[in-house]
Amino acid sequence: MKIAIAGGHGQIALLLARLITDAGHDAVAIIRNPAHVTDVEQQGATAMVVDLEQVDDDELALRLRGVDAVVFAAGAGPNSGAERKETVDRDAAITLADAAERIGVRRYVMVSAMGADSYDRERAVVPARSEDDVFQVYLRAKSEADANIRMRNLRWTIIRPGALLDTPPQGTVHVDRTVPRGSIPRADVAALVLHALLDDTAVGVQFEVTSGNTPIPAALHALS
Template sequence: MLVVVAGATGRTGRRLVPLLTAAGHGTRALTRSGDPVPGAQAHRCDLTAASATDLDKAVEGAGAVIWLAGPGGGSVESAEQLDNVAATALMDACVRQGVRRFVLVTSKGTAAPERSPEFLRPYLEVKAKAEAHLAGTGLDWTVLRPGGLTDDEPTGKVALATSLGRGKVARADVAAVVAELVGRHDQSGRALDVLGGDTAPAAALDEATPKINIVDFLFDLKRLGRVHLAVFGGSTGEAMAEAKVHFTGWQVSAGYVNYFDGPELHFSRKTRWRAEFGEGPGRHSGKHEYWVMVHNERGEGVFRFGLLRPEGSEEHDPELVAAFHAFREHYTLPEA
């Protein structure tokens, strides 16, 4: 796969390129100068001055894009131009060019910049804006938030979770996690902190990934009561014969047809599944909604289940909402 790296000549990027090559990927390195980049195809592109056409050419034909670029100090204004404006423009180019995978490396603390020291806060707020933009693109994305970066030798061991305490991590170990994330679509839609730790990157990602037994999950979901099902495209049909779950009375969104056929849903027990819960204003209705999205191992959102309101009512049944919250708590793993 061709991987485009923004920031390939930086201190983390230089450590990443050989790892991508070792994994069998080709690398296109975006550089302002166009000078040769060992192990990669250099592509001249000044990210802060590039036009939409320039950025389209930069990501054309890629299977994944990695953002490692950073201003390396300087003013908040320069950080805004690179970490937010340029980064989001590159994301938009991926959308236009059909590049699905985007790994954004930012910084620990972007989840709550207001809790950070005052001198860091505006820089973290800039990175947080880029993270928010990425989440709305529809791309297959993962955000990685390293702690304090060092130039120490790689340890080959890290700690990964959606939230970690303070700490440091070697740039080489961050590069190893990024190289692993390129093909880890089960991490789609997630933001992870990374610090030095005791676990190899692949195993750390496995441990940080909520997994569910899809058959038990669906039967438990059915017990909630009034649930609406939308079926999206995905890869679960690869082993239909392994498990069949029969439901009656599912309300299925019109226009979504794949391996759903009448009341019968087919699932593979071999596939790793991840559940993403949410609530808030509905994209189309504007009303408060409660939903769970089920992702397959390729990071695709395959099923979306939402609570239904009683007929003629603008509000959800309080008992059903309480059941939803209990269901979410049951299927949400504790933080590592």
């Protein structure tokens, strides 16, 4: 299986690339900065240097030929402004879906955010006035991207993790359509993506996830 990961230099994406290659599959890391090529190659991935904020879906579709599935794990980052929450967290996710559909790649896994639909509509506007307003724009961008994906004829999975940790993976999670606030290691989010793809589970399902007591494969099968 050949899997393209948007936001390929992100922490979840790097962990996922290693999991994919260790499982005997091919990872393609979509990155914007050529300086990150070595980092993704060290995880066993092939680098695809393309700016998702600038590329159109026709060009991206050409670059994705031969791919079996796509993962959107990109994000504008904590220090970016409200405008880039829209152009990366929303628009780039939609461009990836457009390109995937154009070449018949139907499997799409989205790494979203817990509580994405709970944004304050009055504050989630550009230009933002404060840091918290920027966060509201981020939630709105994630919510709108997720809604766009749900409406498509794709075999989609939308994962909405809680607060992300850099701790070792536990391998066990708590998943449901909504779950109480909590946290989860990035490594467990990467494992969720891998199992959803390789086991072909949680198709057409949007769910929230935090650390819990259920092994990841069993948790995903229960959602299917």
